Amino acid sequence: MKVKIRKGDTVEVISGRLEDKGKRGEVINVILDDRRVVVQGVNIRIKHQKQVQAGNRQMNPGRIELEGTIDISNVMLVCPKCSEPTRVGVQRDDEGAHRVCKNCEATID
Numbered sequence: 001m002k003v004k005i006r007k008g009d010t011v012e013v014i015s016g017r018l019e020d021k022g023k024r025g026e027v028i029n030v031i032l033d034d035r036r037v038v039v040q041g042v043n044i045r046i047k048h049q050k051q052v053q054a055g056n057r058q059m060n061p062g063r064i065e066l067e068g069t070i071d072i073s074n075v076m077l078v079c080p081k082c083s084e085p086t087r088v089g090v091q092r093d094d095e096g097a098h099r100v101c102k103n104c105e106a107t108i109d
């Protein structure tokens, strides 16, 4: 199956980690080979940065929040027209293929 989600799309998490369910965010990366996406604010992993000593200077320890990847089947595209999570259809015309919202039938591209 072809991946119909692209960078910059807004998606809603429909399954997966409970704390992420229902969250919406912008797709910031698509890993086509693995069929996984990175969504802003979803699947946050907290990395604790160790205190580093550089010469006489002590750098502050910190927490870095990073989004982990999630499976593309766990998200649905949110239609920019009707704001509903929707399945995506494809419509072809002279200019090529366009993504279409199966909910309101708006062209998404």
Ligand SMILES: [Zn+2]
Residues within 6 Å of the ligand: 079, 080, 081, 082, 083, 084, 086, 101, 102, 103, 104, 105, 106
């Ligand atoms: Zn729609």
